Amino acid sequence: MSVAISKRDYSLIGRDCKLAEEAGLASAEWYACPIPRKRLKELMQRRDGPAIRDTLLWFALLGLTGWLGWHFWGTWWCVPAFLVYGVLYCSCSDSRWHECGHRTAFKTTWMNDVVYEMASFMVLRESTPWRWSHTRHHTDTIIVGRDPEIAVPRPPDVPGILLGFFSLKSGPKEFKKVFLHCCGKLTAEEKTYIPELENGKVFWTARIWILIYAAVIAWAISIHSILPLMLVGLPSFYGAWLLVIFGLTQHAGLAENVLDHRLNCRTVYMNPVFRFVYWNMNYHLEHHMFPLVPYHALAALHQEMKADTPRPYHGLIEAYREIIPAILRQVKDPAYYVKRELPSSAKPFPTAIPTAQAAH
Amino acid sequence: MSEEWIKTCGVDDIEPEDVLRFDHGERTFAIYRSTDGKFFATDGLCTHQNVHLAGGFVMDNLIECPKHNGRFDFMTGKAKGAPVCVDLKTYPTKVEAGAVFICLG
Numbered sequence: 001m002s003v004a005i006s007k008r009d010y011s012l013i014g015r016d017c018k019l020a021e022e023a024g025l026a027s028a029e030w031y032a033c034p035i036p037r038k039r040l041k042e043l044m045q046r047r048d049g050p051a052i053r054d055t056l057l058w059f060a061l062l063g064l065t066g067w068l069g070w071h072f073w074g075t076w077w078c079v080p081a082f083l084v085y086g087v088l089y090c091s092c093s094d095s096r097w098h099e100c101g102h103r104t105a106f107k108t109t110w111m112n113d114v115v116y117e118m119a120s121f122m123v124l125r126e127s128t129p130w131r132w133s134h135t136r137h138h139t140d141t142i143i144v145g146r147d148p149e150i151a152v153p154r155p156p157d158v159p160g161i162l163l164g165f166f167s168l169k170s171g172p173k174e175f176k177k178v179f180l181h182c183c184g185k186l187t188a189e190e191k192t193y194i195p196e197l198e199n200g201k202v203f204w205t206a207r208i209w210i211l212i213y214a215a216v217i218a219w220a221i222s223i224h225s226i227l228p229l230m231l232v233g234l235p236s237f238y239g240a241w242l243l244v245i246f247g248l249t250q251h252a253g254l255a256e257n258v259l260d261h262r263l264n265c266r267t268v269y270m271n272p273v274f275r276f277v278y279w280n281m282n283y284h285l286e287h288h289m290f291p292l293v294p295y296h297a298l299a300a301l302h303q304e305m306k307a308d309t310p311r312p313y314h315g316l317i318e319a320y321r322e323i324i325p326a327i328l329r330q331v332k333d334p335a336y337y338v339k340r341e342l343p344s345s346a347k348p349f350p351t352a353i354p355t356a357q358a359a360h
Numbered sequence: 361m362s363e364e365w366i367k368t369c370g371v372d373d374i375e376p377e378d379v380l381r382f383d384h385g386e387r388t389f390a391i392y393r394s395t396d397g398k399f400f401a402t403d404g405l406c407t408h409q410n411v412h413l414a415g416g417f418v419m420d421n422l423i424e425c426p427k428h429n430g431r432f433d434f435m436t437g438k439a440k441g442a443p444v445c446v447d448l449k450t451y452p453t454k455v456e457a458g459a460v461f462i463c464l465g
Contacts, residue, residue: 027409027410041378041417044417046419102429103429103431104429107419109440128442131442131443132442132443135428135442135443138427138428139409139427139428195445197445198442198445290426291426291427291428291429292416292417292424292426292429
């Protein structure tokens, strides 16, 4: 679908932020599929077991592949070892960061918080700023000028997306922010979503990160090898590619400025290995609509909702058959987006509230 | 000064470890029943972004906001970490003749 559009301002302190607020899109009420309270309560139940099992397996695989990479360093055998290690280190951390950030992965709060801090470091997202940025993402999902986590602003920056496969665009930006936070400062945009009383946590975490990176660099220099950095630091770059492949399926190419997650989120069926790496974030529509449901119950939640939601995608290939052409078309026609069709059994909801789309 | 007790719901209207919305005039409240059958009451809206807590999840003595997973101790109103930073106001409750009352002061 394509409508008249002027150039959008994705900044959180710009024109489209004001337009979104005026149009009632900021902190608005969103559609929710009707699920009986009793069933929803069952789905929201927290458990430690699944996340402890998955986390122990994750750590074991990290340890094994890291050891193999170390052991075979200097031979070609270290390449596959670090390939897997990097994905486990960075791409796997994306989903752990996400689920533990919501504090739904484990029942026990401190377990969520410990894994969240570790995963934040490994995926190169400062824990406190990103907690608040993600809170805003849930308040104003893909609302232009309000959501700080729109992965593919229009017109899409295709070279930037490709650089993202190795964090070459976001990584340097994040390090710049780490240094800024180290000096006790926030960006103007961060000030719009991080409460002042969290500032100390932001600054001290950034300082700890710098100390860790300094220690690893010192270790590498002392042994005249980049091997320590292959284990800590560089995997945040060379292991990011799967995170991007998974992450783009969430919202890329779909509608902006709608108050219905059925129209701006994708659910993509994935195999068990991908679901382990992604911790069921492929049920993304379900997660956005009911963020209190833990990852291990999302497949069951999907069954409860699917009569009221668009058809899910049967795998990454089907999803990318839609995403790639949509992104390429948006380069030339930023007004274009993929309109998700609701099934005949679905309940309608007022959508397509314009801000920049029709306001200019 | 006289206390104003308002009838909210029947004791059986809320399951143990659950929450119910109660509106009174222009105000809205959340009424909780703990696992041991005691009743508690707080303001209905999350102090973070005005989302009603009655759609949230009760776990032990915590209520989790349905929108952003912010948590409060519903017995004390204490905010239990980001993204909630401001405590909830709590209200005394009593049970009489099978109904739950809250005291609005």
